[in-house]
Amino acid sequence: MSGNLYTRRMGDAYDTIFRQCVSLNTELHRLVPLAKQMHLLSSNAVSSAARAGSEGDAFRVLTQDIQLLGDDVSDCIDDTQKVIGEIVKLASNLARLFSNYMIYIDLKSRLDDADASTSVKFFDRGQKLVAEDIRSHNYKLSRSLGSLTNLLSPIAILVKKGEYLAVCSSVEAASAGDHGVSFEAVSSMLRELVGQLGEQSARQRSLLRDLSDAMEQQQNNQGKLLYAR
Amino acid sequence: MRVEQLFKKNAHNWMVMGRDAERRDEVIDTNHYLIQNNGRGLLLDPGGVENFSVVASEFSKHFELANVEAIFASHQDPDVISSLPLWIQANPNLIVYVPQIWVSFITHFGVKLENIRPIPDEGGTITLGGHDLEVVPAHYLHSSGNLSVYDPQAKIFFSGDIGAALLPDDYTSLFVENFDLHTSYMEYFHRRWMPSNTAKARWIAEVRKRDVEMLCPQHGAIFKGEDVGRFLSWFENLDVGSGWSNVR
Numbered sequence: 001m002s003g004n005l006y007t008r009r010m011g012d013a014y015d016t017i018f019r020q021c022v023s024l025n026t027e028l029h030r031l032v033p034l035a036k037q038m039h040l041l042s043s044n045a046v047s048s049a050a051r052a053g054s055e056g057d058a059f060r061v062l063t064q065d066i067q068l069l070g071d072d073v074s075d076c077i078d079d080t081q082k083v084i085g086e087i088v089k090l091a092s093n094l095a096r097l098f099s100n101y102m103i104y105i106d107l108k109s110r111l112d113d114a115d116a117s118t119s120v121k122f123f124d125r126g127q128k129l130v131a132e133d134i135r136s137h138n139y140k141l142s143r144s145l146g147s148l149t150n151l152l153s154p155i156a157i158l159v160k161k162g163e164y165l166a167v168c169s170s171v172e173a174a175s176a177g178d179h180g181v182s183f184e185a186v187s188s189m190l191r192e193l194v195g196q197l198g199e200q201s202a203r204q205r206s207l208l209r210d211l212s213d214a215m216e217q218q219q220n221n222q223g224k225l226l227y228a229r
Numbered sequence: 230m231r232v233e234q235l236f237k238k239n240a241h242n243w244m245v246m247g248r249d250a251e252r253r254d255e256v257i258d259t260n261h262y263l264i265q266n267n268g269r270g271l272l273l274d275p276g277g278v279e280n281f282s283v284v285a286s287e288f289s290k291h292f293e294l295a296n297v298e299a300i301f302a303s304h305q306d307p308d309v310i311s312s313l314p315l316w317i318q319a320n321p322n323l324i325v326y327v328p329q330i331w332v333s334f335i336t337h338f339g340v341k342l343e344n345i346r347p348i349p350d351e352g353g354t355i356t357l358g359g360h361d362l363e364v365v366p367a368h369y370l371h372s373s374g375n376l377s378v379y380d381p382q383a384k385i386f387f388s389g390d391i392g393a394a395l396l397p398d399d400y401t402s403l404f405v406e407n408f409d410l411h412t413s414y415m416e417y418f419h420r421r422w423m424p425s426n427t428a429k430a431r432w433i434a435e436v437r438k439r440d441v442e443m444l445c446p447q448h449g450a451i452f453k454g455e456d457v458g459r460f461l462s463w464f465e466n467l468d469v470g471s472g473w474s475n476v477r
Contacts, residue, residue, distance in 0.1 A: 100315060103282050110286035118289035126318030 011102065013218045014095040020211040021091040025084045027204050031077045031197070038070035038193055045169075045186045052179035059172045059183050065165055066190060072158055073197065080151045083144055090141045097137060101130045138219055145212050152208065155201040162194030230287050233403055235443060235451070236383040240267045241360060243383050245445065246287050247403055249280055256280070258396065259308050260403070260447055262387060263288050263297075264380065267358030270297035272316075273378060273387050274309045274447045281312040285319075299324040299346075301355065301364075303389030304372035305331040309447065314339045326355055326364070328374035348376055365435050367391060369428035377432070384442040391432065392460055393418050394449025405450040408459050414449065419464065421472030429469055433461050 045063040049056035104127035111120045169187035173180040230250065235243040247260035261284050262273040270292055276284050288294060300323060302310040310327075317323050317340055327335050329347035336342065352364040355378070363379040370391050378387040394414035405411045423429060436444075444452040444460060452460045 100278075100318075103278065103315060107282035107285050110282060111289055116286070116289040117292055118285075118294040122293075122295050123285070123319050125321075126315060129318045 010218065010221050011095075011098055013214065013221070014091070014098050017211065017214050017218060018088075018091040018095050020207065020214060021084070021088045024204065024207045024211060025088055027200065027207060028077070028080055028084055030200055031073070034193060034197055034200070035070065035074040035077050038066075038073055038190075041186060041189050041193065042067040042070050044189075048179065048182040048186060051182070052176060055176050055179055056183075059169065059176065059179075062165060062168055062172060063186075065161075066169075066186075069158060069162055069165065072154070076151060076155055076158070080148060083148045083151060087141065087144045087148065090137050090144065094134065094137045094141065097130055097134045101127065101134060104130065134222065138215075138222065141215060142219070145208070145215060149208060149212070152201065152204055155197065155204075159194050159198040159201060162190060162197065166191040166194065230283055231401070231403055232287050232291065235262075235445070236380075236385060238382070240358070241265070241382055243380070243385055244288070244291060245403055245451065246284065248401055249283055251283060252280060257308055258448060260445070260449070260451075261288075262445060263292060264357060264362070265292060266360040268296055269358035270294070270299075271355065271357045271362075272297055272300045274303055274389065275300055275312050275316060277308045277311045278315065279311075281315045284312070285316075295320065297323070299326060299355070299357070301326045301376075301378060302328075302331075302335065303367070303377065303387070303447065304328060304375045305334050306372065309389075310335065311338060317341075317344055328368075328372075328376050330374035331372075350374070352376065363439075365432075367428075367432050369423075369425040370432055371422040371424065377436075379439055379441070381439070384440050385445060386436060386439065386441045386443065386457075387445045388436075389447050390418075390422060391464070392444055392446035392449065392452060393422075394446070396449055400450070403451055405452050405456050408456050408463075411450065412463055415463075416467070417472055418448075419467055419469055419472075423469035426469055429464060429467075433465055436461060 042063060045059070045066050049060040049063050052059065104123055107123055108120050108127070111118070111123075166187050169183055169190060173183035173187055176183050230246055231248045232244060232246040235245055242265040244263045244265070245260055247258065249258060252258060256277070256279050259274070259276050259280065261276050264271045264273065285294065297320070300313065300316060302325065305327070313325065313335070323344055325335070325340060325345050326348055327345060329349050332342070332345055332347050335345070348364050350366060350368065352366045355362045355364060360382065363381065365377040365379055367375040367377045367389060369375065375389060377389055377391070379385075392415070394411060395418055396414050441457050442454065444457045
């Protein structure tokens with residue numbers, strides 16, 4: 001592959017990585033209303049348990065777990081949003097830095113061709129600074145992607161927990177007489193919310209896998225470009 | 230890209246480059262100036278990040294860029310100064326002269342305050358290799374913090390966007406060739422980009438106090454000899470800040 005084509009593909013790859021980061025960010029934002037709905041559901045569950053009096057004792061224990069589940073989902077979203085914010089910033093900086101690196105390469109090729117008063121070496125410093133910045137951003141980006149993978153993995157466990165709580169709520173609904181109707185409503189709503197959480201979490205994991213693959217590929221290419229010169 | 234020497238006497242020299250044929254269509258054409266004195270260099274409006282490699286490589290043919298000690302930015306626009314971080318990466322000791330009111334804006338390009346020498350509203354002096362250049366206020370023409378540079382030895386007045394023209398692609402000369410025709414390339418630019426007739430009158434009065442043989446804008450063509458006076462009269466009679474109704 002010619003040098004120009006090679007580096008142009010790398011520039012395109014950075015744009016792709018940046019777009020993937022933005023998509024992942026958008027997908028994560030979709031979890032925010034889910035967490036809010038889960039909090040609302042836990043409040044409804046507490047009210048239903050209170051209305052049921054002593055028949056709602058067992059369900060009341062479940063409502064505490066539903067509340068904790070909502071809190072865990074919220075915490076998970078807050079943490080992932082912080083990390084994804086950093087990732088988007090790093091990816092955008094990387095695209096800009098790579099563009100600057102290419103400008104130095106272009107300049108040096110022009111100077112190679114010209115009978116210049118200025119030595120090509122004068123621009124070495126700038127090019128080296130940009131290359132170091134790219135390496136440092138790559139390192140940070142890899143670390144942040146690792147953190148994001150770790151932060152997203154508990155969501156699968158939370159989904160399982162939610163499904164389990166929905167089943168328990170249905171069991172309580174079956175044995176709660178007249179109050180069972182409102183318990184069942186909580187159960188079915190919870191099942192729906194954790195279902196959505198599961199679907200979105202799967203989409204995010206898939207996006208994150210694509211992003212990590214693209215980053216790994218780009219880092220390999222970059223190693224060749226930055227270290228070869 | 231055309232590069233020409235505008236003035237040379239002993240160790241004092243002015244160069245201009247412009248008409249970059251390689252630039253993308255959507256990027257406005259810009260002129261860049263390099264003043265050399267006693268082996269030291271000053272770049273005036275070095276341009277955007279888009280044409281850094283062209284500007285640096287062209288001036289490199291004629292001057293050791295390691296000896297460029299300063300950059301002057303007439304105002305804060307990206308076509309004037311967005312290449313700044315690349316210049317500073319190459320030479321971290323570079324001094325950057327900018328209108329005072331734009332300091333906290335230009336630092337958004339990633340430039341550190343230690344490189345910046347703010348020029349107050351009233352203008353001042355830049356010394357290059359022992360030679361003084363006058364910095365003349367040109368505020369509101371077009372930027373609200375805007376400066377021109379006058380070199381009394383070369384009798385060259387760098388006017389930034391004042392005198393700018395949007396030239397047709399086949400206009401290859403760096404100089405105004407037919408003043409009457411040239412006004413048609415300048416009129417819209419000045420009506421649309423220049424907001425203040427008061428500021429215009431003050432700046433014209435400042436230019437007329439000086440002996441000017443060349444008036445050098447950042448876009449378009451350079452005015453030489455009698456065309457300098459013609460431009461000042463034409464500009465004096467132009468109602469600026471009046472171009473917006475044409476674009477509605």
